[in-house]
Amino acid sequence: MGIPSRAATAITAAVLAAVLAACSPSYDTSSDTASPDASGSLAVSHVHGLGIDPADGRLYVATHEGVIAVADNGTAERVGDTADYMGFTVIGPKTFLGSGHPAEGSGGHGNRGLIRSTDTGRTWKTLSLGGTTDFHSLEYANDTVYGYDSTRGVLRAGGPRP
Template sequence: MPLQSLARHRRTAAVVTAAALLLALSACASGSATSTSASVPATASSGLPSSHVHGLSVNAETGQILLATHEGLFDISTNTAVKIGATNDLMGFTPTMEEGVFYASGHPGQGSSLPSPLGLIKTTDGGRTWDQLSRQGESDFHALTMTKSGIVGHDGTMRTSADGKNWKTVPVGFAPAVLAGNPYSETVLATTREGVQRSVDGGNTWTLNSAAPLIQFAAFASATDAVGIAPDGAVYISPDAGATWKNTGRIEGGAQALAASEGSEGSPWIWAATPDGLVVSTDGGATFRPADAA
C-alpha cells in the first residue's frame, strides 16, 4: 500500500507521537530560520536520508511521515526523501494535536541562523521555519514530548512547561533516553537504565514500574495504548498506558526511532526507523515489513 494511502486504513485521524532518541543505555526573544525544501536521495545502505535518526512522526490522517535527523527534518512519505527547512540537528522532536505544528531542540547545522543549543523551538508550517520559544543557548532537550497539559523535556534536568516559555524544574533521580507522551493524556513514560519510569500527572511526579520490561524506545498509539522496543529488538504493547506490558514479537536489526497509531482489534500500527530502512507492523508487532510495501 502506498504511504499516502495509510489514512484510509486508520480508525483515527490523530497525529501520532513518536519519542525517538538513541538510547543512553547503549549509545550515546523570538526568531526564525528559513530554507527552501529540496529532494534528497535516500542513502543506499538503509533507504533513509540520514544514518542518525532521532525522531519519527506519522500523521495517520494525511499519511505524512517525517524523520528528525542529524541532518535536519525530512519528509519520507514517498520514495524520495524531501528535506524541509534549515539544517538543524533535531535531537528532540515531538508533534502536537495540530497539523504542521512541532516542537524541537538540538543544535544548529550548516546554514542555520539559530543559536546553539537551540533551546525549545516551534514550527507551525511543518518545519519550513522555526520560532525560538525559550532557553536558547541554554538547553538541548535530547528527550522531548507532549502531554495534555504541556511539554516535558530533559536537558540534563527534567522540566515541564504549559506554554513552552516558562519552565518548572522537576527533581528526578534518573536520566531518560526517551520521553513518550500523548497530547490527549497526562501519562508520560521515560525509558531509563533502571527500567520504565511512569508519570500520570504530566511529568511532575514519577514512579519506577519495576514490573515493566527494560524498554529502549517507547511511543503512544493513543491515550492508553503504548508500544515499546527493548534493546534486543523485542516488541511490547501496553493497553493501559504503560502499567502492564505484553511481548508480541521482535524487530530485526535494531531500531533508531519509533512511532505508533491506533489499529484494528486492539493491535496498534507500529513504525520503526531501522538501519535497513523504515518498517511497519500492522499486527501489533508480530510481523514487520518495509513501509513502502504496506
C-alpha cells in the same frame, strides 16, 4: 482508533528505510549533511524523533541532517534547514516542537532551546531557553511539554500548550 493497514505498512517501511539508511556503510561520515545515496534515498546518520502530522498523514523524521518528510509511497524529502534536530515531537496539525543545534555556519546559538514550527518544519521560531538548553527528548501530552535537558541532565515540564 487504530492505524489503517495502508498507513501502518507505509510507516513501517519508512521507519525501516530510515533505520537502514542510518546504519548504512554508504553514509559519508566526512559530511554533516544528508545526501541522496545511489537509490536516490536520503542517507542520514541518526534518527532522533518520529511523528505523524495529522494535517497530511505523513511521517516526519528528525535527524542530524534536518527533518525529513516521508510519503506513503516511501519517497522522502528534507523540509526546511539542515539543522541537527535532537528533540522532536508533533503536537498538532503542521505544528512541531524541536530542539538541537543550528546548521553549521548559520551563526545561530549552539543550543536552540525549545523551538516551534507551524509550517511542517520549514521554519522554526524559538519559544524559550535559546542558547542555553539542548533537549534530547521532547514529548507533548495533556497540554504540557516534557523535555530532557541534556545540558543539565534534568527533566523539564511546562505548559500551557505552546
